[in-house]
Amino acid sequence: MPRTLRARLTCGLVVLLALSCAAVGIAAVVALRSFLTERVDQQIAAAGSRFPASLEHSAGVPGEPDKDNQYADTRRQAPGTFGARLLHGGVTAAAVVRSRGDTDVALTAHDRATLAAVPVDGRCHVLDLSSLGDYRVVATPGDDGDVLITGMSMRGVHEAEERLVEVEAAVFGGALIVAGAAGAVWVRLSLRPLRRVAATATSVTSLPLDSGEVTLPDRVPDTDPRTEVGQVGAALNRMLGHVENALSKRHASEERLRRFAADASHELRTPVAAIRGHAELAMRHPGPVPPGVGRALERISAESVRMGGMVDDLLLLARLDAGRPLARDSVDLTRLVLDAVDDARAAGPDHRWALDLPEEPVTVMGDAARLHQIAANLLSNARTHTPAGTKVTVRLRQTPHATTLAVTDDGPGIPEGLRESVFDRFTRAPHSRTGHGAGLGLSIVTAVAAAHSGSATATSTPGETTFTVTLPGRD
Secondary structure, three states, rough: OOOOHHHHHHHHHHHHHHHHHHHHOOOHHHHHHHHHHHHHHHHHHHHHHHHHHHHHHOHHHHHOOOOOOOOOOOOOOOOOEEEEEEOOOOEEEEEEEEOOOOOOOOOHHHHHHHHOOOOOOOOOEEEEEOEEEEEEEEEOOOOOOOEEEEEOHHHHHHHHHHHHHHHHHHHHHHHHHHHHHHHHHHHHHHHHHHHHHHHHHHHHHHOOOOOOOOOOOOOOOOOOOOOOHHHHHHHHHHHHHHHHHHHHHHHHHHHHHHHHHHHHHHHHHHHHHHHHHHHHHHHOOOOOOOOOHHHHHHHHHHHHHHHHHHHHHHHHHHHOOOOOOOOOOOEHHHHHHHHHHHHHHHHHOEEEEEEEEOOOOOOEEEHHHHHHHHHHHHHHHHOOOOOOOEEEOOOHHHHHOOOEEEEOOOOOOOOHHOOOOOOOOOOOOOOOOOOOOOOOOOHHHOOOHOOOOEEEEOOOOOEEEEEEEEEEOOO
């Protein structure tokens, strides 16, 4: 069964035309058969019973084969005319008019029985004689108590029917081929507006509608309300207008939020730094400091450091969201990973750290500071959310088309409820060992990877969690 609308319409057109041709052909054959049969009946009526009556003086022993029909009167008889004389239910003579002059015909016992069964009612009946074929016959009573049968061959009728069927097959077959080709072209032209609607809808589905500024494609030009396709096109244009308005409002809101985050982060850096400085200055006071005040100053300093890191992260995300370009230098990713693992080993000596690096240095084009932040955040995430003794393996691979950095740990894994949102901002695991962090580390990883035209993914099962960052291969 064709699946496309164009193919279905074309096939439907051809099938309907084929059914129409078949109906016309059958009607023509039936009408021709009826007309020719009527003509045969007229010929039988015109011939009368003169021909079978002339057989009365031929050999006349009922039930025995006729040997000679020398008295058969074939004058004014059409070739193929059949005549038979029956007496007391048996065929006494039978003959058929031929152009070569002889009238003998050999009848089988079945033929004789069939002739004897013809009703003597003056109506035409069809018989199948084994030696002659189909005949249209009429049985009439004779003057001497005999039965005279006159018949005309149906061969001409059958030949005319067969010839008509052949002509119809050739003509209708050609008409179906031409109509199918013309119908396919016509349907294709008629569906062009629908294809334009489909092309517009397809182009919309390929747009990244999840974030950022989106420019919708041109509207559908076919909007005639008098046609079904025009109604669909007009409805699609109205829907695209609503979508465009909604996307514009969303983009404006996102831009305001980004500007707010960037401005707030920038403005907070100064007071946070001031708070940290004053706390450190107070802790260095040479005079005696009460224990409670000293503890409070330590907490103020620690929290100001954490708040400063959070502000820096928010400012970085705001800049990345704004599309600010990063540096494009040749970065030795192998050296960068080694430094990040050394830092992680110093910060988490209770973890087991392993390296799986290729023999040749891996270099990529990008921003060294931001790429180092990717590795540092992934290692910090593995250290923070896994218990002591967890093995963390860092793998680095490079192909002509891509460079991958994978960090795998054999910890408990990511909770199922967080797997879909692990890269979202402010996502924090409920069983974090430290309780610190704002949940921005992995969102920075995916944002920096995207800024380098790459991607970040995560897979997790109990006992094996892998974060993979894929970057383009070196140009």
